[in-house]
Amino acid sequence: MTESPKPDFEGLRARHPEVFDRPLSARLATPTMMIAAFSVFVFGLIDLEFSPSRFFSGLHQLGWIALMMIPPDPGSSLPVYLVALGETLSIALLGTTLAAVFALPVSLLAARNIVPSSIFRFPVRRFLDSIRGVDTLIWALVWINVVGLGPFAGVLAIAVADFGAFGKLFSEAIEAADRKQVEGIRASGGNALHEIRFGLMPQVLPVIAGQVLYFIESNTRSATIIGIVGAGGIGLQLAEQIRVLEWQKVSFLILMILVAVAAIDWISSKLRFAIIGRRAVV
The missing domain is CATH 1.10.3720.10 (MetI-like)
Structure with missing residues (x-):
C-alpha cells in the first residue's frame, strides 16, 4: 500500500500565519473569559449568602409542604x-x-x-x-x-x-x-x-x-x-x-x-x- 503524502506544514504556516502564529492576546482570551466567569460565579455565591446547609435543611420543609398538598381538594x-x-x-x-x-x-x-x-x-x-x-x-x-x-x-x-x-x-x-x-x-x-x-x-x-x-x-x-x-x-x-x-x-x-x-x-x-x-x- 502506498503511504498518503504528509501534509506540508511549513507551506501551510507560510500561507496562513494568522492560524499558526496567533498573538498572545488571542490565545489568552478564552481562558481569561472562563476564569472571569468562574470568578463572577463564586463571587455571586458568596455575596448572595448561598448556604448548602440551609438548602438541604429546607428540603425537609419542602417535603412536608408536598405531603400537605395531597390530595388536591378545592373544597366548596x-x-x-x-x-x-x-x-x-x-x-x-x-x-x-x-x-x-x-x-x-x-x-x-x-x-x-x-x-x-x-x-x-x-x-x-x-x-x-x-x-x-x-x-x-x-x-x-x-x-x-x-x-x-x-x-x-x-x-x-x-x-x-x-x-x-x-x-x-x-x-x-x-x-x-x-x-x-x-x-x-x-x-x-x-x-x-x-x-x-x-x-x-x-x-x-x-x-x-x-x-x-x-x-x-x-x-x-x-x-x-x-x-x-x-x-x-x-x-x-x-x-x-x-x-x-x-x-x-x-x-x-x-x-x-x-x-x-x-x-x-x-x-x-x-x-x-x-x-x-x-x-x-x-
Whole structure:
C-alpha cells in the first residue's frame, strides 16, 4: 500500500500565519473569559449568602409542604376557581391580542426594508427596547397604581410588555421576507402600500400568527404571576390560599393552571401546524 503524502506544514504556516502564529492576546482570551466567569460565579455565591446547609435543611420543609398538598381538594370554592381561571385566560388572550394589533404598524417603522433611513428607524427601535426592557410584573405594579386593582390592570400590563417584544419580532420577520415578491409588485406598477400589502404581508403573517399563538400560551403563566400582585385571576386566589396555608387548595389551583397551559399549548400547536400547512400549499 502506498503511504498518503504528509501534509506540508511549513507551506501551510507560510500561507496562513494568522492560524499558526496567533498573538498572545488571542490565545489568552478564552481562558481569561472562563476564569472571569468562574470568578463572577463564586463571587455571586458568596455575596448572595448561598448556604448548602440551609438548602438541604429546607428540603425537609419542602417535603412536608408536598405531603400537605395531597390530595388536591378545592373544597366548596370550585366555582370561584373556575371563574378566576377564565379571568386569567381572558387577561392573557386580550392582552396579547391588543399588543399584536398595536405592534404590527409600529414594527413596519422599525424594519430596515420599510424605513431605510436610520434617522427615523433608530428612535422606533429604541422605544421598543425601552418598553421590552421592563418586565410584565413591573408593568402590572405600575398599572395597578394607575387604574386600580383588577384584571384591567393585568390586561394593560401584558399588552404593554408584549408590545415591545412583538415590535422587535415582527420587524425581524419583515426584514427577513423575500424581496422578490416585493420587486414583482413594484414591476407591475404597484406603489409602496401595495408592496407591503401584497408583497410582504402574505409572507410574514403566518410567522406573526405563530408568534402570537406562542405568546398566548406564555402569557397564561404571566397572567397567573401578575394576579398574585393584585391584577386578578387565578393568581390572586393562589396567593390567598398560600397565605392561609391551605395547601390542598393550592395544589388544586396549580393543577388547574397546568391543565389550562397544556390545553392551550395543544390548541396553539394545532393552529400553528394548520397555518404552516396552508402557507406551504399557497
